[in-house]
Amino acid sequence: MSTIRDTxxxxxxxxxxxxxxxxxxxxxxxxxxxxxxxxxxxxxSIKGGAGAFKLELLVxxxxxxxxxxxxxxSGFLTAEGELMKVLERSGDMLGDxxxxxxxxxxxxxxxxxxxxxxxxxFLGEVEDEEEETDFVFSAVTIDLDDAPEAPKxxxxxxxxxxxxxxxxxxxxxxxxxxxLKEMGEIEVTAGWDALPxxxxxxxxxPALTWTVQLTTTADADEIASVFEFVEGLCDLQIExxxxxxxxxxxxxxxxxxxxVAAGSAPExxxxxxxxxxxxxxxxxxxxxxxxxxxxxxxxxxxxxxxGPRATLRVDLDRVDRLINTVxxxxxxxxxxAQRLKEAxxxxxxxxxxxxxxxxxxxRDIQEGVxxxxxxxxxxxxxxxxxxVREASDATGKEVRLVTExxxxxxxxxxxxxxxxxLTHMIRNAIDHGIEKPQKRIEAGKDPVGTVxxxxxxxxxxxxxxxxxDGAGVNRPRVKQIAIDKNxxxxxxxxxxxxxxxxLFRPGFSTAAEVTNLSGRGVGMxxxxxxxxxxxxxxxxASKPGEGSVFSCAMPLTLAVLDGMVVTVGTQTMVxxxxxxxxxxxxxxxxxxxxxxxxxxxxxxxxxxxxxxxAVSLGHDCGRDRHLRDxxxxxxxxxxxxxxxxxxxxxxxxxxVVIKSLQGNYGAIExxxxxxxxxxxxxxxxxxxxxxxASAGPFRLSDARPTEELFE
Amino acid sequence: xxxxxxxxxxxxxxxxxxxxxxEGAGFAVETAEDGVDGVDRFNGxxxxxxxxxxxxxxxxxxxxxxxxxxxxxxxxVPILVLTTESAADLKTRARESGATGWIVKPFxxxxxxxxxxxxTGA
Numbered sequence: 001m002s003t004i005r006d007t008x009x010x011x012x013x014x015x016x017x018x019x020x021x022x023x024x025x026x027x028x029x030x031x032x033x034x035x036x037x038x039x040x041x042x043x044x045s046i047k048g049g050a051g052a053f054k055l056e057l058l059v060x061x062x063x064x065x066x067x068x069x070x071x072x073x074s075g076f077l078t079a080e081g082e083l084m085k086v087l088e089r090s091g092d093m094l095g096d097x098x099x100x101x102x103x104x105x106x107x108x109x110x111x112x113x114x115x116x117x118x119x120x121x122f123l124g125e126v127e128d129e130e131e132e133t134d135f136v137f138s139a140v141t142i143d144l145d146d147a148p149e150a151p152k153x154x155x156x157x158x159x160x161x162x163x164x165x166x167x168x169x170x171x172x173x174x175x176x177x178x179x180l181k182e183m184g185e186i187e188v189t190a191g192w193d194a195l196p197x198x199x200x201x202x203x204x205x206p207a208l209t210w211t212v213q214l215t216t217t218a219d220a221d222e223i224a225s226v227f228e229f230v231e232g233l234c235d236l237q238i239e240x241x242x243x244x245x246x247x248x249x250x251x252x253x254x255x256x257x258x259x260v261a262a263g264s265a266p267e268x269x270x271x272x273x274x275x276x277x278x279x280x281x282x283x284x285x286x287x288x289x290x291x292x293x294x295x296x297x298x299x300x301x302x303x304x305x306x307g308p309r310a311t312l313r314v315d316l317d318r319v320d321r322l323i324n325t326v327x328x329x330x331x332x333x334x335x336x337a338q339r340l341k342e343a344x345x346x347x348x349x350x351x352x353x354x355x356x357x358x359x360x361x362x363r364d365i366q367e368g369v370x371x372x373x374x375x376x377x378x379x380x381x382x383x384x385x386x387x388v389r390e391a392s393d394a395t396g397k398e399v400r401l402v403t404e405x406x407x408x409x410x411x412x413x414x415x416x417x418x419x420x421x422l423t424h425m426i427r428n429a430i431d432h433g434i435e436k437p438q439k440r441i442e443a444g445k446d447p448v449g450t451v452x453x454x455x456x457x458x459x460x461x462x463x464x465x466x467x468x469d470g471a472g473v474n475r476p477r478v479k480q481i482a483i484d485k486n487x488x489x490x491x492x493x494x495x496x497x498x499x500x501x502x503l504f505r506p507g508f509s510t511a512a513e514v515t516n517l518s519g520r521g522v523g524m525x526x527x528x529x530x531x532x533x534x535x536x537x538x539x540x541a542s543k544p545g546e547g548s549v550f551s552c553a554m555p556l557t558l559a560v561l562d563g564m565v566v567t568v569g570t571q572t573m574v575x576x577x578x579x580x581x582x583x584x585x586x587x588x589x590x591x592x593x594x595x596x597x598x599x600x601x602x603x604x605x606x607x608x609x610x611x612x613x614a615v616s617l618g619h620d621c622g623r624d625r626h627l628r629d630x631x632x633x634x635x636x637x638x639x640x641x642x643x644x645x646x647x648x649x650x651x652x653x654x655x656v657v658i659k660s661l662q663g664n665y666g667a668i669e670x671x672x673x674x675x676x677x678x679x680x681x682x683x684x685x686x687x688x689x690x691x692x693a694s695a696g697p698f699r700l701s702d703a704r705p706t707e708e709l710f711e
Numbered sequence: 712x713x714x715x716x717x718x719x720x721x722x723x724x725x726x727x728x729x730x731x732x733x734e735g736a737g738f739a740v741e742t743a744e745d746g747v748d749g750v751d752r753f754n755g756x757x758x759x760x761x762x763x764x765x766x767x768x769x770x771x772x773x774x775x776x777x778x779x780x781x782x783x784x785x786x787x788v789p790i791l792v793l794t795t796e797s798a799a800d801l802k803t804r805a806r807e808s809g810a811t812g813w814i815v816k817p818f819x820x821x822x823x824x825x826x827x828x829x830x831t832g833a
Contacts, residue, residue: 007724011724041766044795045721045724045725048724048725048764048795049724051795051816051817052724052725052817054817168780168783168786168809169809169811170787170788170789170809171789171811174832175832179829228812
């Protein structure tokens with residue numbers, strides 16, 4: 001059962017997503033007629049599945065929710081204003097209930113009851129008590145309205161005269177007779193007095209009747225239940241024989257018939273004759289449809305023009321294995337290229353052209369595989385609308401969420417791992433960015449604040465922006481706090497950007513009182529770390545009175561990165577291109593000595609510390625190493641300081657497959673991962689931030705004393 | 712003879728539950744994820760019995776029944792409605808469309824199997 005349970009919760013994810021999407025569309029007025037239907041169906045399906053797992057709290061809440069949605073769907077209620085808010089919150093509640101059911105945690109029943117009440121308040125007179133009992137409890141419910149007389153064991157006489165509709169609805173009298181036979185001894189008499197002339201026009205009309213004498217321990221109710229579905233489609237009389245011959249101690253026992261012995265047809269001779277025209281189901285088809293694999297339903301779907309695009313559900317592990325293999329392919333291609341180069345073939349050899357084709361193909365395959373993992377950020381963004389609601393409730397601010405680029409596709413893992421940082425940034429934007437309505441009015445702004453969440457592709461990265469139209473970073477206050485917390489010296493002079501970047505410093509929190517929103521002990525430094533760990537970069541831009549924008553530049557995938565292959569001392573290493581701003585071959589006059597061993601590069605009027613990677617990573621490079629022989633990579637590091645990394649030379653720029661070292665070697669400072677190069681050698685991938693951070697001894701401090709704060 | 716069942720439900724969970732329940736009882740199960748898919752599959756494989764949900768995208772259960780029974784066709788194939796709905800007017804409508812039986816979710820495996828046996832005469 002556990003696997004179906006997994007399927008259920010898996011499906012719930014999709015359904016909740018569809019629900020959230022629909023609710024969002026209803027809320028911002030872009031809903032069409034089908035939208036409410038889709039929301040209704042999503043909630044309905046969750047209810048249906050939940051019932052199968054006896055998740056009663058979930059079922060009953062979903063039911064109430066669904067009932068209100070049904071009213072909206074049929075136009076009795078209009079989803080706007082307060083009701084719209086309630087619907088959105090109910091969606092959140094449903095999500096919570098699914099989550100707690102999945103994790104087998106206790107749900108907050110009081111909260112659920114309150115939410116139900118809120119919903120019911122909109123229902124007014126709507127009655128549905130009957131349904132309520134129907135689905136919460138029993139299995140198959142039997143829709144017998146006029147229950148026959150009291151239970152009685154013994155002998156029954158059943159008169160059964162089918163009407164035309166009985167045959168039209170796929171019923172088979174023989175099947176019913178067999179079911180009766182399961183219950184005890186029967187004697188069936190067919191009545192064919194009404195048989196029409198076989199040559200006549202109305203031979204299609206039902207003519208046969210049956211009289212059944214049944215001796216059974218079952219009671220009349222149970223007998224009637226056999227005719228459950230044909231009620232109204234036949235004339236039926238069930239009479240207990242008054243001279244009950246074998247009234248005994250036999251209790252009515254469960255009438256559930258076991259497997260029927262084949263071929264034991266009751267003695268109803270003309271059984272074939274009432275069968276309607278020969279449109280009998282072809283048994284030949286069973287061989288085909290008997291395929292036991294569960295995939296058939298998903299894969300051979302002839303979706304054609306109808307419905308959504310056909311999709312295929314694949315185990316994530318398989319995709320990961322494929323990605324890995326493709327990684328090997330890329331490495332293999334690089335190796336062949338290397339070999340061919342070493343073989344020193346004439347440059348116009350066909351082989352080189354073939355190799356180029358191979359490269360292109362390998363790249364295509366790789367992109368194709370990556371695309372399998374890529375998913376739109378839409379669900380992630382939708383989850384954020386809930387965060388916005390909760391945060392605005394908690395702070396008493398009015399905030400709307402605007403999303404852009406929801407269909408931008410990003411690696412699945414990335415999406416999952418962006419959820420927490422985004423949540424925090426959104427809370428932050430509402431808690432610290434957006435002003436209270438009163439204040440906004442005073443500032444001449446719309447009292448309803450806006451949080452903007454956008455995603456788009458830019459130069460091989462995915463850019464995710466979280467913007468607000470709030471007050472912007474309160475720089476004097478930020479600076480004061482940083483001073484109070486000893487993050488910077490009291491007399492530090494900082495540029496605006498530098499002040500803004502103080503927000504990312506560990507231990508910084510501007511909330512005057514710790515609110516239960518942002519002030520959960522995590523600051524923007526945690527967000528920054530999370531983004532960096534995903535290979536992304538975060539930055540902030542803020543304008544007083546107009547708001548702030550946090551931008552996260554994320555890699556498209558976590559499996560491959562565009563790297564610059566460099567030589568460091570005797571080693572070949574890779575620097576992620578994403579972090580390289582420019583490469584510089586410095587002129588001697590641009591290099592200045594600072595302090596004992598420090599050197600800075602003067603570039604466009606500012607000074608940037610130079611870090612010799614070889615030295616920093618502990619290579620023994622000998623005495624005669626001069627910076628002027630080296631190449632500098634200007635990189636952007638945490639907090640937006642720039643650092644120039646000195647390398648011996650740059651040899652290539654290419655995609656490399658990331659191979660984690662952590663599993664085998666643990667975390668190594670300055671190294672983020674490794675890759676395999678074309679010559680089969682392993683190259684380490686430099687973690688530029690860590691290198692910059694660890695190269696403490698020579699910082700800007702000596703060149704620009706005001707920058708001491710970055711110590 | 713193996714009885715073949717076509718189960719039409721937009722919920723993957725319910726489809727899997729039905730599959731597990733019915734295959735365990737020796738039925739051959741084919742599933743479809745909405746009404747349109749269901750009718751397509753019905754036409755392709757002529758199952759012995761159909762189980763359909765009511766609330767589905769693209770084509771609902773009533774549509775399925777009407778498409779299957781339309782024009783007096785396929786009258787002998789039992790069509791069971793399996794739904795969380797239990798409103799009388801819906802049941803009436805289903806019957807008028809040609810439904811053979813109405814089962815309210817959540818279903819109990821044994822009862823479902825016995826109902827299936829009953830309507831197919833197995």
